[in-house]
Amino acid sequence: MKTHWEARFAHRTKKIMSSVIREILKFTQQPDIISFAGGLPAPDVFPIKEFTIASSKVLDEQGPLALQYSTTEGYNPLRDWVVADMAKQGLKIERENVIFTNGSQQGLDLIGKIFLNRGDKIIVEAPTYLGALQAWNSYGVEYVQVETDENGIIPEEFEKALRYGIKLAYILPSFQNPTGKTIPQDRRQKILEIADKHGIPIIEDDPYGQLRYEGEHIPSILCMDDKFRNPGGDVYDGNVIYLSTFSKLLAPGIRLAWTIGPKEVIQKLVYAKQGTDLHTSTLIQMVAYETAKDGFLEKHIEMIKKTYSERRQVMLDSLEEHFPACTSWTKPEGGLFLWVTLPEQINAEDLLQVAIEKKVAFVPGSPFYPNDGGKNTLRLNFSVSNPDEIKEGVKRLAEAIKASL
Ligand SMILES: Cc1ncc(COP(=O)(O)O)c(C=O)c1O
DSSP states (O other): OOHHHHSSSSHHHHHHOOOOHHHHHHTTTTTOOOOOOOOOOOOOGGGGHHHHHHHHHHHHHHHHGGOOOOOOOOOOEEEEEHHHHHTTTTTOGGGGGGEEEHHHHHHHHHHHHHHHTOOEEEEEEESSSSSHHHHTTTOOOOOEEEEEEEEEOOOHHHHHHGTTTOOOEEEEOSSSSTTTOOOOOOHHHHHHHHHHHHTTEEEOOOTTTOBSSSOOOOOHHHHHHHHHHHHTOOOOOOEEEEEETTTTTTOOOOEEEEEEOOOOHHHHHHHHHHHHHHSOOOHHHHHHHHHTTTHHHHHHHHHHHHHHHHHHHHHHHHHHSOOOOOOOOOSSSSEEEEEEOOOOOOHHHHHHHHHHHTTTEEEEEEEGGGSSHHHHHHHHHOOOSSSHHHHHHHHHHHHHHHHHO
């Protein structure tokens, strides 16, 4: 008898859907489409030569160890690198506060695995990162969307949302995906204090914090939490779980990221990861460490910033030149994305069909709202297309909008 698979899937599987973004990306593989849809870093900034050299060095020097099973927590020199990097930001952590994962995406999923029960409520910014929703949907959670303004999540709305019996708050304070918005320091402090008052942990997702093109650095919520509750400077044991990644600093294909948190949380994440994949690739961790160490990463980040900063400016100038006055957009100080708001009557999903006919693509905004909203919004990526493509793509998109008005 042929198995009726649909009847066999677990309840949680019913909530797992293919990402809208991935579906859209399928379209945009056509070579003549200018795609602002993906969240991809530019392939021309990948450190291919350095990876080649580092790979053979690691295999020569480490031999079979590089190809052997390894510890779930991650490669210790990399964990120590995170410890040292955080020390520069004034945060005292130890190796046991750090776990390396297969991308931050796995970090988000493992957080789901250790914390989330069916029916738990998570605060998210409206809009928020789609990948987190995908990671947590299968745990049967509900989302409480909190309104944002040009400075990100609004503290008063955040506090109101805490009435709903919240398990966790998920916040992307720097150059948010999808909007490019950044939460200023005083607002971060308010959010931190409100979360503290109500005893709500914050998941801080920060893949883009190091990609700032203008303005002053703002400390992470993690570092601010430490200052707030730990004036004695003991090893971090606060309320924030922080994720960052090499995806946008080296290359996403290496799937290498880290989570920082109180030791008891990291220990549980380690157990959860053991059951998932035993550990992150030994070889990749060693090669990434070999590539990043001795100052290469810092220089490389400077180069990436120069490239993306120019592309961002080209996109902002082109939007100014071509987009109709009834549209508006964010002006991110860093990251990979900006967010466009269209007139109410334009549905961005309909606009996408017109845009694809004109050979340009973007991601409509509504999938970034877990409950509802954003029908007349869209996300544009400015890192992956070169300046000429950006100018042409924005021109085509402006034509699509004007045709839809
Ligand atoms: C906000 C956010 N979190 C997490 C991720 C996933 O990153 P990684 O490639 O490390 O899995 C991304 C990737 O685009 C992201 O934008």
